[in-house]
Amino acid sequence: MQFGIFSVGDVTTDPTTGRTPSEHERIKAQVEIAKKAEEVGLGVFAVGQHHNPPFVASSPTTTMAYIAAQTERIILSTSTTLITTTDPVRIAEDYGTLQHLTDGRMDLMLGRGNTGPVYPWFGKDIREGINLAVENYALLRRLWREDVVDWQGRFRTPLQSFTATPRPLDGVPPFVWHGSIRSPEVAEQAAYHGDGFFSNHIFWPASHTRQMVALYRRRFEHYGHGTADQAIVGLGGQFFMRRNSQDAVAEFRRYFDNAPVYGHGPSLEDFAAQTPLTVGSPQEVLERTLAFREYVGDYQRQLFLVDHAGLPLKTVLEQLDLLGELLPDLRAGFAECRPAHVPDAPTHASLVAAAGGPHGTTLHAADDVTGTTDRDEVSV
Amino acid sequence: MTSLVVISAGLSNPSSTRLPADRLATATAETFEGLDVTHVELRGLAHQLTDQLLTGFPAPEPAAAEQVVREADGLIVVTPVFSASHSGLFKTFFDVLETVALDGTPVLLAATAGTARHSLVIEHALRPLFAYLHAVTVPTGVFAATSDFAGTDLGSRVLRAAGELAVLMGRTGGSSGVVAGRRHADADLAAATPFDHLLRQAGAPSSARTGLTA
Numbered sequence: 247m248q249f250g251i252f253s254v255g256d257v258t259t260d261p262t263t264g265r266t267p268s269e270h271e272r273i274k275a276q277v278e279i280a281k282k283a284e285e286v287g288l289g290v291f292a293v294g295q296h297h298n299p300p301f302v303a304s305s306p307t308t309t310m311a312y313i314a315a316q317t318e319r320i321i322l323s324t325s326t327t328l329i330t331t332t333d334p335v336r337i338a339e340d341y342g343t344l345q346h347l348t349d350g351r352m353d354l355m356l357g358r359g360n361t362g363p364v365y366p367w368f369g370k371d372i373r374e375g376i377n378l379a380v381e382n383y384a385l386l387r388r389l390w391r392e393d394v395v396d397w398q399g400r401f402r403t404p405l406q407s408f409t410a411t412p413r414p415l416d417g418v419p420p421f422v423w424h425g426s427i428r429s430p431e432v433a434e435q436a437a438y439h440g441d442g443f444f445s446n447h448i449f450w451p452a453s454h455t456r457q458m459v460a461l462y463r464r465r466f467e468h469y470g471h472g473t474a475d476q477a478i479v480g481l482g483g484q485f486f487m488r489r490n491s492q493d494a495v496a497e498f499r500r501y502f503d504n505a506p507v508y509g510h511g512p513s514l515e516d517f518a519a520q521t522p523l524t525v526g527s528p529q530e531v532l533e534r535t536l537a538f539r540e541y542v543g544d545y546q547r548q549l550f551l552v553d554h555a556g557l558p559l560k561t562v563l564e565q566l567d568l569l570g571e572l573l574p575d576l577r578a579g580f581a582e583c584r585p586a587h588v589p590d591a592p593t594h595a596s597l598v599a600a601a602g603g604p605h606g607t608t609l610h611a612a613d614d615v616t617g618t619t620d621r622d623e624v625s626v
Numbered sequence: 627m628t629s630l631v632v633i634s635a636g637l638s639n640p641s642s643t644r645l646p647a648d649r650l651a652t653a654t655a656e657t658f659e660g661l662d663v664t665h666v667e668l669r670g671l672a673h674q675l676t677d678q679l680l681t682g683f684p685a686p687e688p689a690a691a692e693q694v695v696r697e698a699d700g701l702i703v704v705t706p707v708f709s710a711s712h713s714g715l716f717k718t719f720f721d722v723l724e725t726v727a728l729d730g731t732p733v734l735l736a737a738t739a740g741t742a743r744h745s746l747v748i749e750h751a752l753r754p755l756f757a758y759l760h761a762v763t764v765p766t767g768v769f770a771a772t773s774d775f776a777g778t779d780l781g782s783r784v785l786r787a788a789g790e791l792a793v794l795m796g797r798t799g800g801s802s803g804v805v806a807g808r809r810h811a812d813a814d815l816a817a818a819t820p821f822d823h824l825l826r827q828a829g830a831p832s833s834a835r836t837g838l839t840a
Contacts, residue, residue, distance in 0.1 A: 511676070512677040512680075
């Protein structure tokens with residue numbers, strides 16, 4: 247079971263002080279948060295991708311590479327990489343490079359994004375959202391799995407004898423998750439390919455998440471990737487904790503009431519009752535989190551949203567300390583009664599092992615006239 | 627069992643919007659045996675419907691209301707007229723409902739207003755909304771201005787609209803008053819109303835009436 251945090255990368259005014267951090271502060275804060283996450287024992291740190299204010303998350307692989315250089319164990323991921331508006335050739339290259347730089351300590355989560363205006367900024371048509379996601383991902387898979395690609399589609403210029411470089415580390419492409427709040431098509435796509443499915447979970451009632459995950463598990467089995475309970479599931483989560491429950495509620499309420507997504511809407515109490523948000527003591531967060539599997543089954547990855555709503559860096563780091571203290575109990579709780587045939591989340595090492603060991607995949611340019619490479623000549 | 631759901635968007639309690647809602651529901655139930663009638667008062671859901679606009683998902687109470695509406699065999703919807711249209715609360719309920727929830731559902735449209743000058747609100751505001759939602763709207767809309775509550779005419783429109791709704795909901799047998807009320811020019815010519823009836827109806831003195839008919 248992996249535990250980690252996912253970040254949106256928003257620049258939000260602290261409603262208790264009226265102070266708005268600068269972009270520079272927020273970008274650097276993400277690095278501090280990631281380092282802290284590793285320090286307290288978390289296994290995953292995911293960054294968002296947005297291309298408009300108030301976000302500072304337009305270049306996820308740059309941020310991920312910078313963090314990777316200053317950490318040793320934590321897996322870098324995304325929440326999410328925009329598969330609709332990012333050229334799949336660039337995704338193959340950027341994340342392919344990141345895979346080498348991090349020695350495979352990365353994966354990525356694909357999403358369609360929820361900002362309509364972003365489409366024309368990258369020359370795309372919002373009306374084709376789902377179709378873009380399907381076509382772009384199909385191409386991305388080929389770019390990572392076939393050395394030379396001839397390709398023609400609806401949404402970008404054709405490719406002829408194209409090789410995306412670098413080739414995947416050890417011949418194994420990065421593991422891909424598909425993230426969704428409420429699109430059944432995304433669960434279907436993840437199931438079809440046997441990829442991971444991540445349910446955002448935090449903005450909607452548990453009954454909705456239960457249905458989405460059940461759909462993904464059913465279709466995962468249908469497409470022959472294993473039994474339904476072997477499908478690779480990730481969940482979002484959201485908490486604010488203090489040692490004393492009342493202190494947590496008192497401190498978090500103003501952040502909640504002014505939060506960008508749900509602020510000025512339902513009360514903290516209503517929203518906490520209707521969604522996975524838990525504001526209270528570490529024990530309450532532990533119990534609520536362990537109950538998630540009652541409606542999604544045993545799963546592989548739990549990411550929390552901690553860094554948002556204008557919470558100051560100091561507070562976020564304190565939250566991570568508290569989460570770190572909970573980790574042994576979380577691990578023990580999730581390990582209890584977990585059947586042996588339920589797999590862990592794939593990592594680079596497990597994918598290499600499953601592929602029968604590392605394969606060198608470096609391609610060497612071919613001579614236009616003879617069609618041979620320097621390798622061919624050496625071996626002759 | 628056939629289910630009828632009555633949605634009423636009045637804001638006060640007691641509400642003059644609830645009044646025609648009840649009359650329409652009763653009239654429909656009287657012509658449709660075994661009808662299961664559920665009332666949905668939007669006032670009590672107002673805060674949570676606004677929350678749903680912001681969060682995208684319903685709290686348990688509006689979720690239950692939306693569920694009965696989704697499963698209804700017929701609807702009666704009644705809104706007060708605010709600023710020449712349906713009220714914001716009324717519209718909010720249909721804004722948060724999935725656009726396919728009312729596909730093919732018979733809907734009786736009704737509105738209340740302080741003045742008869744709003745009487746076309748059903749045609750210019752409600753009917754386009756329910757056409758968009760692919761509902762089947764009952765031909766007779768029931769508009770009630772405050773002055774209508776003093777008259778006797780409202781009752782006949784309530785009966786006609788309720789009868790039409792019952793037919794659209796699939797009621798068979800019994801006299802609906804809908805078909806019976808259909809007339810054509812030949813029928814009018816075949817049986818003219820005797821003039822003394824018209825005079826009596828107009829309240830003319832009996833002496834004048836006698837003289838004329840002599």
